[in-house]
Structures are given as structure tokens and as C-alpha cells.
Amino acid sequence: MIGWISSRSSIEPVSGQxxxxxxxxxxxxxIPHGLVPEIKFSSTERSxxxxxxxxxxxxTASTRPGHESPSIEVSETSFADVSIFFPTTRWSGFxxxxxxxxxxxxxxxxxxxxxxxxxxxxxxxxSVGIAxxxxxxxxxxIGSAGIVYPVHPNIFHPEAWEYAQIRQWRGLEMTExxxxxxxxxxxxxxxxxxxxxxxxxxxxxxxxxxxxVWMIHTGIILLCLASVYYFTTKIxxxxxxxxxxxxxxxxxxxxxxxxxxxxxxxxxxxNTTSIGLGEQQYDVSIQSIDPxxxxxxxxxxxxxxxxxxxxxxxxxxxxxxxxVIAGYPEYTEDLIFSTDPAQPxxxxxxxxxxxxxxxxxxxxxxxxxxxxxxxRNDLSKNWALYLxxxxxxxxxxxxxxxxFLYNDYIADRDWVWPGGIGEPTLxxxxxxxxxxxxxxxxxxxxxxxQATGFLRYAVMRDRAVPGGTDVPLNPTAxxxxxxxxxxxxxxxxxxxxxxxxxxxxxxxxxxRWLESESDLQMLATKPTLRFEIPDLGIEIERPIAxxxxxxxxxxxxxxxxxxxGYRVLAVQDDLAIGSGKVSVAILEIxxxxxxxxxxxxxxxxxxxxxxxxxxxxxxxQHAGPIIGDESIIFTYQRGTGAALLSVLAGxxxxxxxxxNTIGVEEPEIxxxxxxxxIAIPGGLEIAVTQYEPRARFERKPFIVPIQxxxxxxxxxxxxxxxxIPGLSQSPWLRFHMYPFDGPEWVLRRHIYEPSVIRLPDGRxxxxxxxxxxxxLPSDVSLEEFVLTSHIGDFDGDSSNIRNYTxxxxxxxxxxAAWSEPVPVSVNEPVEHQGFWYFQAQWDPPDQPRFQxxxxxxxxxxTVLGVGNRNGVVLQLLGCIIAVIGMMYAFYIKxxxxxxxxxxxxxxxDQMASPDVEASA
Numbered sequence: 001m002i003g004w005i006s007s008r009s010s011i012e013p014v015s016g017q018x019x020x021x022x023x024x025x026x027x028x029x030x031i032p033h034g035l036v037p038e039i040k041f042s043s044t045e046r047s048x049x050x051x052x053x054x055x056x057x058x059x060t061a062s063t064r065p066g067h068e069s070p071s072i073e074v075s076e077t078s079f080a081d082v083s084i085f086f087p088t089t090r091w092s093g094f095x096x097x098x099x100x101x102x103x104x105x106x107x108x109x110x111x112x113x114x115x116x117x118x119x120x121x122x123x124x125x126x127s128v129g130i131a132x133x134x135x136x137x138x139x140x141x142i143g144s145a146g147i148v149y150p151v152h153p154n155i156f157h158p159e160a161w162e163y164a165q166i167r168q169w170r171g172l173e174m175t176e177x178x179x180x181x182x183x184x185x186x187x188x189x190x191x192x193x194x195x196x197x198x199x200x201x202x203x204x205x206x207x208x209x210x211x212x213v214w215m216i217h218t219g220i221i222l223l224c225l226a227s228v229y230y231f232t233t234k235i236x237x238x239x240x241x242x243x244x245x246x247x248x249x250x251x252x253x254x255x256x257x258x259x260x261x262x263x264x265x266x267x268x269x270x271n272t273t274s275i276g277l278g279e280q281q282y283d284v285s286i287q288s289i290d291p292x293x294x295x296x297x298x299x300x301x302x303x304x305x306x307x308x309x310x311x312x313x314x315x316x317x318x319x320x321x322x323x324v325i326a327g328y329p330e331y332t333e334d335l336i337f338s339t340d341p342a343q344p345x346x347x348x349x350x351x352x353x354x355x356x357x358x359x360x361x362x363x364x365x366x367x368x369x370x371x372x373x374x375x376r377n378d379l380s381k382n383w384a385l386y387l388x389x390x391x392x393x394x395x396x397x398x399x400x401x402x403x404f405l406y407n408d409y410i411a412d413r414d415w416v417w418p419g420g421i422g423e424p425t426l427x428x429x430x431x432x433x434x435x436x437x438x439x440x441x442x443x444x445x446x447x448x449x450q451a452t453g454f455l456r457y458a459v460m461r462d463r464a465v466p467g468g469t470d471v472p473l474n475p476t477a478x479x480x481x482x483x484x485x486x487x488x489x490x491x492x493x494x495x496x497x498x499x500x501x502x503x504x505x506x507x508x509x510x511x512r513w514l515e516s517e518s519d520l521q522m523l524a525t526k527p528t529l530r531f532e533i534p535d536l537g538i539e540i541e542r543p544i545a546x547x548x549x550x551x552x553x554x555x556x557x558x559x560x561x562x563x564x565g566y567r568v569l570a571v572q573d574d575l576a577i578g579s580g581k582v583s584v585a586i587l588e589i590x591x592x593x594x595x596x597x598x599x600x601x602x603x604x605x606x607x608x609x610x611x612x613x614x615x616x617x618x619x620x621q622h623a624g625p626i627i628g629d630e631s632i633i634f635t636y637q638r639g640t641g642a643a644l645l646s647v648l649a650g651x652x653x654x655x656x657x658x659x660n661t662i663g664v665e666e667p668e669i670x671x672x673x674x675x676x677x678i679a680i681p682g683g684l685e686i687a688v689t690q691y692e693p694r695a696r697f698e699r700k701p702f703i704v705p706i707q708x709x710x711x712x713x714x715x716x717x718x719x720x721x722x723x724i725p726g727l728s729q730s731p732w733l734r735f736h737m738y739p740f741d742g743p744e745w746v747l748r749r750h751i752y753e754p755s756v757i758r759l760p761d762g763r764x765x766x767x768x769x770x771x772x773x774x775x776l777p778s779d780v781s782l783e784e785f786v787l788t789s790h791i792g793d794f795d796g797d798s799s800n801i802r803n804y805t806x807x808x809x810x811x812x813x814x815x816a817a818w819s820e821p822v823p824v825s826v827n828e829p830v831e832h833q834g835f836w837y838f839q840a841q842w843d844p845p846d847q848p849r850f851q852x853x854x855x856x857x858x859x860x861x862t863v864l865g866v867g868n869r870n871g872v873v874l875q876l877l878g879c880i881i882a883v884i885g886m887m888y889a890f891y892i893k894x895x896x897x898x899x900x901x902x903x904x905x906x907x908x909d910q911m912a913s914p915d916v917e918a919s920a
Contacts, residue, residue: 120198120202123194123195123198123199124195124198124199124202124203125195126199128195129192129195129196129199132188132191132192132195133192135188136185136188136189136192139184139185139188140180142166142167143166143167143176143179143180143185144176146163146164146165146166147163147164147166148161148162148163148164149161149162149164150162167179168405168406168407169407170407170429173381173403173404173405173406173407175377175378175379175380175381175405176378177231177234177378177379177380178380178381180231181231186228189224189228192224193220193221193224193225196217196220196221197217197221199217200213200214200217208896209893209896209897211885211888211893212885212886212887212888212889212890212892212893213885213889214885215881215882215884215885215888216882216885216886216889217885218878218881218882218885219877219878219879219880219881219882219883219884219885220878220882221878222874222877222878222881223874223875223878223879223882224878225874225878226871226872226874226875226877226878227871227875229870229871229874230869230870230871230872230875233868233870233871234379234867234868234870235373235375235774235835235867235868236375236376236379236865236866236867236868237373237374237375237376237379237382237771237773237774237865237866237867238373238374238376238840238841238863238864238865238866239370239372239373239374239776239780239863239864239866240370240738240747240861240862240863240864241368241369241370241780241781241782241806241808241861241862241863241864242266242267242268242368242747242782242860242861243267243291243306243326243368243782243784243785243859243860243861243862244267244306244308244326244365244366244367244368245264245265245266245267245365245366245367245368246264246265246266246267246284246286246308246310246324246363246364246365247262247263247264247363247364247365247366248262248263248264248265248273248275248282248284248361248362248363249261249262249263249361249362250262250275250276250280250282250360250361250362251360251362252360253360260276260277260280261275261276261277262275263275263284264744265284265286265744265745266368266744266745266746266747267286267289267306267308267365267368267860268286268289268746268747268748268860268861269286269287269288269289269748269854269855269856269860270285270286270748270853270854270856271285271286271743271744271745271746272284272285272286272743272744273285273744276315278315279314279315279316280314280315280360281314281315282312282313282314282315282361283312283313284310284311284312285310285311286308286309286310286311286854287309287310287311287321287854288308288309288854288855288857289306289307289308289309289856289857289860290306290307290309290857291306291307291784291785291857291858291859291860292304293305293306293307293325295325295328295331298331300328305325305326305327305328306325306326306327306365306784307323307324307325307326308323308324308325308326308365309321309322309323310322310323310324310363312358312361314358318358319337320334320335320336320337320348320357320358321334321335321336321345322334322335322356322361322363323335324363324364324365325365326365329364332355332356332363332364333347333348333349333355333356334347334348334355334356334357334358335347335348336348336351336352336357338351367781367782367809367818368781368782369779369780369781369811370776370779370780370781371775371776371779371780372773372774372775372776373773373774373776373835373866374737374738374770374771374772374773374774375771375772375773375774376771377405377714377715377771378714381402381403381404381405382771382772383399383400383402383720383769383771383772384397384398384399384400384769384770384771384772384773385397385398385400385435385449385720385722385733385767385768385769385770386398386739386767386768386769386770387442387443387444387765387766387767387768388443388765388766389443389444389763389764389765389766390756390763390764390765390766392443393741393742394741395739395741395768396437396439396441396442396443397438397439397772397773398435398436398437398438398439398442398449399435399438399772400433400435400451400720401433402431402433402451402454404431404433404454405456406456407429407456408426408429408454408455408456408458408703409429409430409431409453409454409455410426410428410429410430410453410455410721411428411430411452411453412428413425413426413428415453415700415701415721416455416458416700416701416702416703417461417463417700417701417702417703419703419705420705423705426703430452430453431451431452431453431454432450432451432452433450433451433452434448434449434450434451435449435450435451435722436448436449443763443765444759444763444765447724447759447765448724448725449722449723449724450722450723450724451720451721451722452721452722452723452730453720453721453730453732454718454719454720454721455701455703455718455719455721455732456717456718457703457704457709457713457717457718458701458702458703458704458717458718458719458732459701459702459704459717460699460700460701460702460719460732460734461699461700461701461702462697462698462699463493463697463698463700464476464493464495464692464695464696464697464698465695465696465697465698466692466694466695466696467692467694467695467696468694469694471694471695471696472694473497473653473693473694474495474496474497474692474693474694474695474696474697475495475496475497475511475513475649475650475691475692475693475695476493476494476495476496476691476692476695476697477493477494477496477511477647477649477656477688477690477691477692478491478492478493478688478689478690478691479491479492479493479494479504479509479511479647479686479687479688479689480492480677480686480687480688480689481509481645481684481685481686482677482684482685482686482687483683483684483685484683484685485683491689492504492509494509494510494511494647495511495695495697496511496512496513496649497513499581502581503643507573507641507643508643508644508645509643509644509645509646509647510641510643510645510646510647511646511647511648511649512646512647512648512649513648513649513650514648514649514650514651515650515651516651517651520648520657520669522637522639523639523640523646523648523659523667524639524640524659524666524667524669525637525639525640525666525667526543526544526639526640526661526666526667527543527544527571527573527636527637527638527639527640527641528541528542528543528544528636528637528639529541529542529543529544529568529585529600529634529635529636529637530634530635530636530637531566531632531633531634531635532632532633533559533562533564533631533632533633534631534633535631536562538559538560538562540559544568544571544585544636556588556590563590563591563592564589564590564591564592564632565589565590566587566588566589566590566634567587567588568585568586568587569586569587569588569597570585570586571583571584571585571586571641572584572586573638573641573643582601582602582603582606583601583602583636583638583641584599584600584601584602584606584636585599585600585634585636586598586599586600587599587600587634589629589632589634591629591631591632592629592631593628593629593631594628594629596609596628596629597609597610598610598627598628598634600634600635600636601636602636602637602638604635607627607634608626608627609626609627609628639667640659640661640667643659643661644660644661644662645658645659645660645661645662645680645686646658646659646667647672647688648669649691649693653693653694654691654693656671656672656673656674656688656691657669657670657671657672658670658671658672658678658686660680662680662681662682663680663681663682672688673688674688674689674690674691675687675688675689700732701719701732704717715735715737716735716737717735718735718769719732719733719734719735719769720732720733720735720769721733722767724757724759726759726760727757727758731755731757731767733755733767733768733769734751734753734755734769735769735770736750736751736752736753736768736769736770737750737770737771738750738770739768739770739773740752747843747861748843748846748856748860748861749846754766754767754768755767755768776835776866777812777832777833777834777835778810778811778812778832778833779810779811779814780808780809780810780837780864781808781809781810781811781818782806782807782808782809782861782862783807783808783809783821784807784821785804785805785806785807785842785843785859785861785862786804786805786806786807786823787801787803787804787805787859788801788802788803788804788805789801789802790802803825803826804825804826804839804842805823805824805825805839806823806824806825806839806862806864807821807822807823807824808821808822808823808824808830808837808864809821809822810822810832810833812833824837824838824839824864825838825839826838826839834868835866835867835868836866836867836868836869837864837865837866838864838865839862839864839865840863840864840865841862841863842858842859842862842863843856843858843859843860843861843862844858845857845858845859846858
């Protein structure tokens with residue numbers, strides 16, 4: 001057999017060609033002076049040959065007295081790469097020898113080593129390297145996947161195990177990025193690199209055999225160092241870019257055409273602004289946007305462009321719609337209202353001969369560039385507080401250096417509303433993070449703001465609590481409607497003086513305050529419509545329900561042969577107007593003078609006729625509305641209105657009554673007592689569980705239970721509590737994804753709710769809780785947003801989309817020209833001035849979100865992911881070097897070793913042949 005022996009006394013059998021001695025043992029490494037291998041022979045042969053690279057020496061092994069095994073005395077100081085060939089042998093270790101060849105029994109085998117040598121030995125230990133790799137694996141597994149631990153003795157039950165992300169626990173509060181930047185991870189990586197470096201230099205000679213190992217270790221170390229550089233300088237966030245902004249200018253009517261006022265707003269459906277003064281004041285709102293408007297005339301017929309329709313209302317009451325097309329200002333024109341129901345709008349050029357109805361209003365579309373990116377909180381915590389004095393246009397940023405992100409922090413449970421039954425009690429864990437001024441243009445540099453509370457996922461709610469005698473009248477009732485047979489109930493909190501909170505279930509349940517008993521008489525009747533024609537002596541009153549059609553528009557109710565008639569189109573009760581409420585019946589009436597649509601209010605002073613949805617007036621806003629035909633008079637008495645159940649309070653503070661219209665011809669008035677249920681038709685019961693005539697409402701955050709939270713909400717529902725010296729109230733600031741400059745610059749599906757505080761010096765300051773921002777090296781604008789579908793054009797189904805592409809333009813300086821459009825899609829990022837841009841979010845179509853809102857066709861803005869990639873080339877280079885080293889070690893190194901082994905065997909055969917012949 002052939003064996004390998006190193007200086008660390010390790011033997012690894014290998015296969016090879018046997019020598020003429022019948023077996024051989026190959027010893028590689030340095031042989032220190034005075035130490036020789038002890039050899040035990042299984043044959044009687046006592047000669048061997050020592051072969052070096054360029055010379056050979058013949059030595060004879062002899063057995064010393066008292067020793068069974070022979071020994072070899074080596075006189076040289078050391079042999080490098082020495083090959084010793086023996087017959088079949090067994091190696092047992094080193095023994096010290098003196099100059100005479102006798103064994104030294106009292107000599108110290110290991111000389112003393114200084115601490116530096118010990119450290120080198122420690123960091124070149126294979127066991128240390130393996131231990132570091134195991135610790136790194138555990139650390140990375142915990143940071144990425146978390147842990148699963150038992151919470152019940154029955155570990156075989158599926159609910160006995162609980163999952164937790166340790167890095168999100170209190171006291172840590174780390175994102176995954178921060179976890180892999182924590183000092184324990186950095187120390188482990190540093191120790192691993194040091195171990196690999198020391199081991200490579202001390203134990204792996206740099207030669208052609210070990211070249212692969214050197215390359216592997218070099219590549220890994222380079223990868224680690226490049227990663228430190230990459231993550232240390234890493235910047236990543238997102239930047240919203242709108243497609244266009246609407247610019248507006250009001251010019252004087254005189255020949256000079258001086259600009260009276262300027263303004264702008266983001267081209268986003270529903271955004272509004274006001275500009276100008278007096279009769280030249282314009283209220284402008286984005287009525288609709290078509291991102292793929294097709295031009296139908298002119299040389300550009302067939303082209304598609306971004307089109308914006310603006311609803312414009314002038315100070316004198318005139319209204320019109322202006323259409324503006326991006327890239328085609330020559331096609332700007334106005335649409336005016338017409339009296340034709342089949343065609344409610346007409347082009348002004350066809351009616352008045354000019355494209356513009358009001359040439360004093362100049363409107364255009366321009367790019368809405370973005371010059372900042374907002375750092376992502378899932379990379380690292382990047383909270384910021386923005387503030388400005390009321391009236392200013394620019395925000396000033398104050399960074400918040402707080403370690404809160406995943407958990408709730410409060411100093412008093414009275415700060416929030418308690419959770420429901422079964423919800424865990426929120427622990428008391430306060431924070432006290434100062435938010436000082438850092439910018440030279442801070443509006444309040446001496447104002448010290450402290451962050452004292454944080455809620456990860458909470459909504460603001462109003463709850464009523466009993467007030468004292470000094471609290472103003474504010475009737476509030478807690479009402480419960482139950483179905484005992486079904487064991488179901490609904491609870492409501494109704495506020496009589498709040499138009500929005502005085503009703504429930506779409507107005508079927510209402511709560512009202514009676515100023516006097518006469519109000520009760522009015523509410524004790526069903527809604528009625530009364531009309532009279534004084535010239536004919538006609539006076540009729542009838543329940544409005546008899547004239548209200550069940551579906552669509554009913555037939556006209558003719559009043560004899562008088563030529564008068566009417567029909568009820570709709571009834572709307574309890575409309576909020578200012579601080580009060582009104583009810584209206586919308587009628588269409590026919591008189592000898594023509595056809596009119598009349599809004600008949602329960603307050604006769606508000607009754608008016610409308611034409612094409614616009615109230616008639618005399619052109620003087622102080623003259624009030626007019627009636628198209630005053631020969632017929634309508635009066636609407638709402639009575640109980642559309643409500644089936646009306647809870648009535650007053651006029652005595654503690655008195656409650658119920659007006660029931662279910663299953664009865666006329667409203668039934670029933671006395672109510674707090675806590676006593678009243679049976680009503682349909683197997684239902686109604687009860688007032690609590691009533692406070694002078695309720696005091698408190699507004700506090702309510703922490704949403706974890707199982708009810710949306711995983712896609714991210715930081716949208718986060719709130720920050722701040723304390724300011726001299727203020728009695730500590731507001732909870734709602735998190736804003738982006739600190740918009742004003743409501744007219746808000747992106748769709750985002751919010752703009754700044755908090756206003758009044759400082760002791762009398763100034764008012766606006767505050768907004770958001771993220772830190774970083775300037776971009778270049779302005780970025782969106783030329784257009786393109787959706788690529790699998791089949792045909794985009795039809796509203798997101799699953800049919802194949803790719804999202806933003807056509808971007810860059811501008812390196814304010815006075816420079818915009819670049820040509822550059823496509824950026826999900827998997828095709830673009831680099832510009834050291835930053836990479838990729839597609840992150842888009843603006844999908846949606847329907848109106850609330851009353852008065854408008855629909856959107858989408859594609860009005862894009863959200864770009866933005867970040868740098870410092871050190872990526874070095875990381876890639878390290879990976880390439882390591883992979884090449886692995887290929888060398890596993891494929892090239894064995895070939896080289898086998899060739900060398902063959903050469904040694906051939907040389908052995910050549911050296912052994914003369915000896916064999918001589919012995920013969």
C-alpha cells in the first residue's frame with residue numbers, strides 16, 4: 001500500500017503502483033532536526049531509499065538496543081517534499097534523538113510559544129472555521145425565517161407551536177436589513193474572513209496544486225468586503241411620478257392682458273383648486289382624464305394622447321368644461337352646457353365660433369417632475385416629521401431617530417381605547433424620542449418636539465362619555481336593535497346634533513332632538529307633499545309615498561284639465577348643508593309655461609327650479625333663487641321621512657320617545673325608558689341602552705386586532721404621538737406615505753391630513769408624519785405609462801397584464817433639456833447618474849370612492865423603485881473568482897496530482913531496476 005504522512009501525524013491511504021519492495025510509504029512535509037519517524041517493518045528488509053527532487057540518498061535502518069522497531073536518523077536540518085519508500089510498514093510517531101542516536105527522554109517536545117503564535121494557531125484551526133459557519137447559519141436562519149417554539153406540553157398538537165420573528169421583538173425592532181447589519185453578524189463575518197486568511201497563509205502553500213483553494217478563499221473574502229461596502233452605502237426607496245400637472249393663469253380682459261393670478265394642480269381625477277378674484281375667480285376641478293384620447297381631426301387624426309377635462313365655475317356662476325391635450329395645445333377647447341337633454345354639452349366653436357368660451361383663463365399641461373425619493377421603512381427605519389407655518393408652501397424635514405416599527409408604545413393606557421374581549425392588554429412601554437430642528441430654514445428652530453407614543457396599526461374613533469352640567473347640550477343615545485328569535489343584535493351610537501351620526505342603516509333609524517312639543521306633531525305624520533294653484537283655487541295634500549314610483553320615473557299626475565301636472569323623481573332627507581340638515585323632494589312639473597324640474601325643500605326659502613342640474617338665478621348671487629313658474633306652489637313636509645324608527649329626545653332633558661312607522665298607517669309614538677326593550681313588528685326589539693343629554697366625545701386611537709389587519713397596508717395605519725411644551729393636547733399624527741405640498745397635489749388612493757397646532761407665540765404650524773427623503777441627482781418625469789396585455793388592449797382585468805412600462809425623461813439641471821423617453825419596466829431597470837430605476841407600483845382604474853367623487857381610468861402616475869448599487873461589480877467578481885477556484889479544485893487539481901504521481905512511479909521504477917539486476 002501507499003500512505004501519506006504529514007507533519008501533523010495524519011495518514012490517508014491512497015492507491016498507487018507498488019514498488020519492487022512490495023509496498024511503499026510516502027512521507028511529505030518538513031522533518032524537524034532530531035525527530036525521526038519510528039518504523040515497524042513487517043519484513044526482514046532493512047534498507048530504504050530517500051528520494052528528493054533532484055538527488056537520492058540511501059540510508060540503512062538499524063534496530064537500536066532495547067527497541068523492537070528500527071529507526072532512521074536524519075542528519076539534515078529539514079527535508080522539504082521528501083519521499084521515503086519502504087516495504088510494507090506502519091508509522092507510529094516521532095521520537096527525539098540526540099547526536100549519538102540515542103533517544104532523549106527528558107527533552108520538552110513542544111517549545112514555548114508566545115500569544116501571537118497561539119492566536120495564529122487558533123485562527124488556522126479547522127474546528128474554529130466550522131464553528132463560525134454553524135453560528136452564521138443559525139443567525140441567518142433566525143433573522144430570515146424566525147423561530148418556532150412550543151407553547152404547550154403536548155408538542156404533537158398543531159396549536160402547541162407558535163411562530164415568532166425574534167428581530168421584531170421589543171428591544172430589537174429590526175428590519176431584515178438591519179438584522180444583517182447588527183454587530184454580532186458583522187463580528188462573525190469578520191472572524192470568518194480572518195480565519196480563512198490566516199489558514200490560507202499558514203497552512204496552504206501557494207503552488208499550482210493549491211491554486212484553486214486560494215482562489216476560493218480569495219473570492220469569498222472579496223465578496224464579504226464588497227458586501228460591507230454595498231450595504232454600508234445602500235440607499236433604496238420609492239419615488240412617485242405623476243404624468244402631468246395642470247398650469248392655470250388668469251389674465252386681464254384689457255388689451256395688456258396682464259396676469260392676475262397663477263396656479264397649478266396635479267392632473268388627478270377629483271383634485272380641485274381656486275384661482276383669481278371676484279368675477280374672475282375660478283373654481284377648477286379635474287372632472288375626468290382619458291390617458292388614451294384619440295384625435296379625430298386635423299393632421300394628427302388617429303394619434304392618441306393624454307387628455308384632461310376640467311370643470312370650471314366662474315365667479316359669476318357660469319360653468320363650462322375645458323379639454324386640454326398633452327402635446328397638442330392647439331386642440332384646447334371648451335364645452336358649454338346646452339338645453340338639449342339628448343346632448344347636454346356642445347362644443348363652443350359650434351355655438352359661438354371660437355374654441356374658448358373664456359379666453360381670460362389660460363390652461364396648459366406640463367410635466368410634473370419628481371426630485372426626491374422617499375426611503376423605505378422595510379430597509380431601515382426612516383421616520384421623519386415635516387412641519388411648516390400655515391400658509392407656507394414648502395415642508396421642512398426633521399428626522400426621527402427612533403427604534404420603533406413593529407410594536408406599540410404608550411406610557412398610559414388611557415391614551416387609547418381598550419380592545420375587545422379576548423384582546424391582549426397593551427403593555428406600558430413608553431418612548432421619549434426628541435425631534436430637534438436640523439435644517440437652517442426650520443420654521444420653529446427653538447421648538448422642542450418629543451415623540452412619546454407609537455402605534456403600528458390604529459384608527460381614530462370617537463366615543464361618548466358622560467359630561468357634567470357645564471358641558472353643552474349634546475344628546476347621544478346608545479341604541480340596540482335585536483332579533484331575540486335569531487339571537488342577533490346590532491348596536492348603534494347616535495348623535496342628534498351630528499348630521500352624519502344621527503342616522504344608521506341608510507336613514508332607516510334616526511335620532512332627533514325636539515325643541516318643543518310642536519316639533520313632535522310635525523314628526524308624528526308621514527311625509528306629505530302639498531301643492532296649490534292660487535289662481536284656480538286648488539289646494540291638495542297627499543302622502544308623498546303614493547306619488548313616489550317604486551322604480552324609475554313614474555307617470556305624470558295630472559291635476560284635472562288645468563294643464564298642470566307633476567311627478568316625484570326622488571326624495572332625499574337629512575341632507576347636510578352647512579351646520580344643519582334639510583330634506584328635499586325632487587319633482588318634475590308641467591305647467592302652461594313649460595316643463596320644469598323643481599327642488600322642493602322642507603324649508604320653503606330654499607325651493608328652486610333647476611335646469612340641466614344647475615339652479616336658476618338672476619345672475620346676482622345676493623338676489624336668491626327664482627322659480628320658473630310661480631303659478632303653482634309646492635310644499636314638502638318631511639314628517640318621519642324615510643325613517644322606519646325615529647328615537648326622539650326632549651324637550652325635557654331626560655325624556656325619550658319612539659316614532660314607529662312599521663306596520664301602522666300613521667306613525668306611532670311610544671314612550672321609551674333606558675334599558676327597557678320595546679317590541680316592534682317583525683319580531684324585533686329596540687332598546688336605548690344608554691342616554692346622555694350632555695355627552696362629551698373623546699377621540700382616541702383604537703388598535704386594530706392583528707387578525708383584522710391587512711398585510712399589504714405596510715405603514716399606512718401607523719400613528720405617532722407628539723408632545724410640545726406649552727400645549728395641553730398631544731396629537732396623534734397619521735402616517736403619510738408622501739408629504740404632499742397641498743390637497744391639489746395628492747395622488748389618488750393617498751391621503752393628505754396634516755395636523756395644525758397653535759404655538760404659544762400665536763403662530764400656527766402644520767405637522768405631517770412621513771418618511772425621510774433623499775434628493776435625486778436628476779429630475780424625473782413620466783412621459784406615458786404603457787400596459788402590455790396578453791391579448792389585445794388592457795380591459796380592466798389586472799390578470800391580463802403582461803408588463804408595466806413607464807416611459808421616463810431625465811433632466812440633470814433645471815435649465816437643461818429633458819432627455820428622450822427611456823422605458824423602465826419591472827424586469828428592465830435603468831441606471832442614471834448612479835441610481836437605478838425600476839417599476840414598483842402603478843395607478844389602476846377605480847370607481848368613485850365616496851359621494852361627490854369621480855371615477856378614474858387610471859394610468860395617471862407611476863411609483864418607481866430607486867436605489868444605488870455600489871460594490872455590485874466587486875461582489876460579482878468575488879463570486880466569479882470563487883466559482884473558478886471550485887472548478888480548478890474539483891477538475892484540474894486531480895489531473896495535476898495524478899500526473900505527478902505517475903512521474904514519481906516512473907522514476908521509482910527506473911531507480912529500482914539496477915538494484916534488481918545487481919541482486920540477481
